[in-house]
Amino acid sequence: MDINCFIEAFADLFEETEADAFSPETHFRDLAEWSSLIALSVMSMIDDEYDVQLNASELRQANTIQELFEIVSSKKS
Amino acid sequence: MSNPFSLKGKSIMVTGASSGIGRSIAIECSHMGADIIMVARNQSRLEETLSMMGEGNHVMILTHLEIEEELDNLVENITSLDGVVHCAGIAPHHPFKFVSRSKFEETFAVNFFAPALLSQKLVKKKKMSKPSSIVFISSISGNCIAASASTAYCSSKAAIGGLVKSMAVDLASQGIRVNSISPGAIRTAIFDSGQFSEEDIKAEEQRYLLKRLGKPEDIAYAAIYLLSDASSWTTGSNIVVDGGYTVL
Ligand SMILES: NC(=O)c1ccc[n+]([C@@H]2O[C@H](COP(=O)([O-])OP(=O)(O)OC[C@H]3O[C@@H](n4cnc5c(N)ncnc54)[C@H](OP(=O)(O)O)[C@@H]3O)[C@@H](O)[C@H]2O)c1
Numbered sequence: 001m002d003i004n005c006f007i008e009a010f011a012d013l014f015e016e017t018e019a020d021a022f023s024p025e026t027h028f029r030d031l032a033e034w035s036s037l038i039a040l041s042v043m044s045m046i047d048d049e050y051d052v053q054l055n056a057s058e059l060r061q062a063n064t065i066q067e068l069f070e071i072v073s074s075k076k077s
Numbered sequence: 078m079s080n081p082f083s084l085k086g087k088s089i090m091v092t093g094a095s096s097g098i099g100r101s102i103a104i105e106c107s108h109m110g111a112d113i114i115m116v117a118r119n120q121s122r123l124e125e126t127l128s129m130m131g132e133g134n135h136v137m138i139l140t141h142l143e144i145e146e147e148l149d150n151l152v153e154n155i156t157s158l159d160g161v162v163h164c165a166g167i168a169p170h171h172p173f174k175f176v177s178r179s180k181f182e183e184t185f186a187v188n189f190f191a192p193a194l195l196s197q198k199l200v201k202k203k204k205m206s207k208p209s210s211i212v213f214i215s216s217i218s219g220n221c222i223a224a225s226a227s228t229a230y231c232s233s234k235a236a237i238g239g240l241v242k243s244m245a246v247d248l249a250s251q252g253i254r255v256n257s258i259s260p261g262a263i264r265t266a267i268f269d270s271g272q273f274s275e276e277d278i279k280a281e282e283q284r285y286l287l288k289r290l291g292k293p294e295d296i297a298y299a300a301i302y303l304l305s306d307a308s309s310w311t312t313g314s315n316i317v318v319d320g321g322y323t324v325l
Binding site for chain 2: 036037040041044045047048
């Protein structure tokens with residue numbers, strides 16, 4: 001799994017936030033555009049792209065994109 | 078004095094009786110005197126429902142409702158029914174951008190095709206008494222409002238809206254009444270799937286005129302009305318039970 005592809009797919013879920021706002025250290029919940037609909041989109045994207053089913057409480061454990069990436073990687077292996 | 082809401086002597090099938098609203102419907106109908114045929118997949122949860130029910134000749138039939146052969150077996154096992162409540166359902170969340178044919182099909186299999194085909198088979202095999210009552214547990218979602226990331230769910234519940242009216246027309250001459258109940262948010266497993274925090278729920282309660290979410294019994298009592306002789310002149314209708322949510 002490549003973090004850059006992950007960040008690209010993650011950024012693609014946002015309409016207004018510019019691509020350069022996303023890095024491994026981004027605290028995604030602090031982004032102005034973050035919403036419950038985007039949270040559901042993140043779970044759907046991870047299911048579609050990585051075949052990993054995250055539930056809402058697993059998603060809540062991650063604060064940064066890096067942390068989320070690690071949760072997905074660990075569930076995949 | 079006889080009670081027009083009594084279900085004494087009536088044989089009633091309840092799908093989704095292992096949890097939430099369906100469980101409450103099975104329990105409350107048993108207290109009104111009905112014999113209940115409980116349908117779902119999980120035996121231990123059905124047994125838990127049974128342990129909470131009033132006296133009567135109750136049975137459980139384990140069925141995967143999305144599998145057509147299992148619907149046929151279920152119908153084979155039935156002698157005759159005075160009422161059916163279609164309550165089994167799923168509510169997956171998929172943002173519209175991420176829906177697919179398979180995700181639509183998965184939701185429709187349980188929420189639309191199962192109750193539609195089970196009803197059809199019961200009618201065709203002459204298992205519905207004359208008179209009898211078929212009740213669909215629909216939702217305000219898809220019929221009055223929509224929630225986010227719910228296109229598959231809302232579409233399946235809107236389809237039930239059309240089915241109910243049309244079935245009512247086709248089945249009136251056989252003495253079969255067909256109605257639906259559209260609940261607002263009820264605190265059950267479907268609702269508590271970890272997606273909402275206690276804070277979200279408190280905020281949601283404020284959006285209800287009656288300042289609380291629904292309880293499964295709120296829906297069970299409406300089902301009792303639709304199953305009983307009290308509703309003899311009610312068919313093709315939808316009863317909204319939503320704490321006043323949709324009038325605001
Ligand atoms: N809760 C709400 O806020 C709300 C609001 C509006 C409408 N509704 C509707 O009310 C109905 C009941 O919801 P609930 O909140 O009580 O949900 P729930 O607690 O999750 O119960 C769902 C029931 O459906 C059964 N079921 C699901 N898939 C099945 C399948 N493939 N085959 C057989 N049984 C299946 C489950 O039994 P097993 O797992 O044992 O099979 C369970 O008994 C649903 O149709 C829902 O759309 C709920």
